[in-house]
Amino acid sequence: MDTNIANSNLKSEDYFINMGPQHPATHGVLRLLLTIDGEIIKKVEPDLGYIHRSIEKMCERDSYQQIVHLTDRMDYLSSHINNEAVCLTVENALEIEVPERVKVIRTIIGELTRLASHQLWWGVMGMDVGALTTYFYGFRDRELINDIFEETCGARLTMNYNIPGGLMFDIHPNFVKRTKDFIAHFKTKLPEYDRLLTGNVIFQKRMKGVGILTKEDAISFGATGPVGRGSGFSCDVRKHHPYSALDKVTFKETLRTEGDSLARYEVRIQEMWESMSIIEQLIDNIPEGDFKVATNAVIKLPKGEFYQKVETARGELGVYVVSTGTKNPYRLKFRSPGFSNLSLLNHIAVGGKIGDLVASMATLDIVVPDIDR
Amino acid sequence: MDLTKDYKTEFMTNEGLQNLISNWIPDLEFTEEGSQFLNITVKPDQLYQLMSQLKTNNEANFDYLFCLSGVDWGKELGVVYHLESTTHRHTIVVKVKTEDRENPTFDTVSDIWFTADFHEREVFDFFGIIFNNHPNLKRLFLTEDWDGFPLRKDYVDEINMVIK
Numbered sequence: 248m249d250t251n252i253a254n255s256n257l258k259s260e261d262y263f264i265n266m267g268p269q270h271p272a273t274h275g276v277l278r279l280l281l282t283i284d285g286e287i288i289k290k291v292e293p294d295l296g297y298i299h300r301s302i303e304k305m306c307e308r309d310s311y312q313q314i315v316h317l318t319d320r321m322d323y324l325s326s327h328i329n330n331e332a333v334c335l336t337v338e339n340a341l342e343i344e345v346p347e348r349v350k351v352i353r354t355i356i357g358e359l360t361r362l363a364s365h366q367l368w369w370g371v372m373g374m375d376v377g378a379l380t381t382y383f384y385g386f387r388d389r390e391l392i393n394d395i396f397e398e399t400c401g402a403r404l405t406m407n408y409n410i411p412g413g414l415m416f417d418i419h420p421n422f423v424k425r426t427k428d429f430i431a432h433f434k435t436k437l438p439e440y441d442r443l444l445t446g447n448v449i450f451q452k453r454m455k456g457v458g459i460l461t462k463e464d465a466i467s468f469g470a471t472g473p474v475g476r477g478s479g480f481s482c483d484v485r486k487h488h489p490y491s492a493l494d495k496v497t498f499k500e501t502l503r504t505e506g507d508s509l510a511r512y513e514v515r516i517q518e519m520w521e522s523m524s525i526i527e528q529l530i531d532n533i534p535e536g537d538f539k540v541a542t543n544a545v546i547k548l549p550k551g552e553f554y555q556k557v558e559t560a561r562g563e564l565g566v567y568v569v570s571t572g573t574k575n576p577y578r579l580k581f582r583s584p585g586f587s588n589l590s591l592l593n594h595i596a597v598g599g600k601i602g603d604l605v606a607s608m609a610t611l612d613i614v615v616p617d618i619d620r
Numbered sequence: 621m622d623l624t625k626d627y628k629t630e631f632m633t634n635e636g637l638q639n640l641i642s643n644w645i646p647d648l649e650f651t652e653e654g655s656q657f658l659n660i661t662v663k664p665d666q667l668y669q670l671m672s673q674l675k676t677n678n679e680a681n682f683d684y685l686f687c688l689s690g691v692d693w694g695k696e697l698g699v700v701y702h703l704e705s706t707t708h709r710h711t712i713v714v715k716v717k718t719e720d721r722e723n724p725t726f727d728t729v730s731d732i733w734f735t736a737d738f739h740e741r742e743v744f745d746f747f748g749i750i751f752n753n754h755p756n757l758k759r760l761f762l763t764e765d766w767d768g769f770p771l772r773k774d775y776v777d778e779i780n781m782v783i784k
Contacts, residue, residue: 296761469735551654580689
């Protein structure tokens with residue numbers, strides 16, 4: 248018998264491991280089929296469709312007002328921004344000019360949504376690499392935003408506040424004060440995030456130089472949001488195609504050139520500061536006026552094609568509508584950021600270890616209903 | 621390649637783009653009607669040539685494919701590509717159509733833009749459009765044994781679809 252197995256001629260074979268669909272690190276019902284050699288990943292193949300609801304097909308039989316309410320079931324952490332995307336498409340197609348008040352409120356609500364989403368991401372990010380405390384910190388601060396949303400929009404998740412033509416109702420009398428209180432609170436808490444996790448040696452070693460995506464590949468894969476910007480791809484829709492009140496505020500598009508997990512992480516942390524700055528510029532100057540303009544009870548878009556993009560917490564959400572002039576879209580396609588961002592997972596994970604796959608995936612910030620639309 | 625020439629040209633208007641692109645391939649259809657972008661309709665056998673030139677030409681430089689959608693126009697099936705240049709920031713829409721509903725086939729662009737890999741699989745899944753030379757063309761969301769292509773207009777599923 249050969250006693251020295253390591254030096255023998257025995258050939259190792261690749262084998263397959265299922266990660267998910269019920270795995271905490273896949274953040275939802277996503278199955279990854281891993282081809283591995285020892286602990287080295289040779290291929291990652293996502294298996295999608297566990298929670299596909301065919302929202303695009305449902306849209307073809309729904310009115311435009313109804314479609315708005317389907318979109319917050321896609322990326323549920325960016326629900327306000329998703330709603331806004333459909334509203335803007337309809338308003339641009341009908342050439343409706345919404346009041347300034349609506350634009351400013353939409354932008355504030357949108358940035359609060361981004362903050363809440365990034366806070367949740369940060370909590371889960373730490374948990375994925377083994378730091379459970381972050382989860383509680385993230386949720387502690389996110390609760391305050393949820394309270395603001397609950398008071399003004401009536402819900403804490405899958406909010407419906409934007410409608411074609413404006414907002415469903417005016418902001419709550421407490422909205423301005425509570426938002427300002429939150430910003431004051433979070434400004435003292437965000438440095439805590441850095442102290443707890445960003446500078447941690449173990450965390451840095453898990454992140455630095457892992458899951459590298461070059462700028463060229465980021466553009467080719469259609470990586471947007473913090474994933475694209477972490478690779479130096481200037482893709483912020485708020486900068487390049489500003490909508491609502493975003494052309495009235497000054498903010499910096501955060502770009503990193505490293506393209507590794509740490510770069511994507513730092514982009515999101517920096518974005519939270521920028522979001523707070525945007526809210527601060529607007530919160531004291533909400534113009535007086537109506538919170539909506541009247542639209543027809545039955546909305547019919549003119550014949551033609553319409554495309555609207557917005558920046559959700561995960562990247563570029565596109566709404567492509569083909570209209571034949573009836574009350575339903577003939578075809579409606581959602582270009583979701585998560586779908587494109589997931590497609591590059593194989594590219595950045597191959598050659599790494601399973602633990603690195605979990606860390607890289609956390610920095611992609613995937614929300615599965617956004618992919619399984 | 622002439623390195624002395626400055627390839628970093630500026631944003632091009634729709635008219636400029638049309639002048640540039642119409643030199644490459646004869647009988648492309650250009651229209652801006654009913655859309656905020658310049659739309660090009662291309663024949664299936666010229667699709668790949670047009671797409672690779674849109675990406676590699678330095679004046680056009682459409683390096684970012686931001687949306688790829690399948691559309692069933694009733695009689696025709698087709699694909700709509702939304703392209704943007706990240707250096708010049710101009711946008712264009714390319715459409716390709718076929719009347720062959722039994723066996724609709726186009727060339728893949730997944731080797732030009734990586735993102736097309738997943739997007740074309742989605743179109744294959746829901747519209748049954750086949751992409752030549754695609755590296756991994758199989759169902760993405762639905763199961764392998766699924767019957768029919770749900771986003772086609774003539775798809776019938778009496779059990780699961782609620783028609784109002």
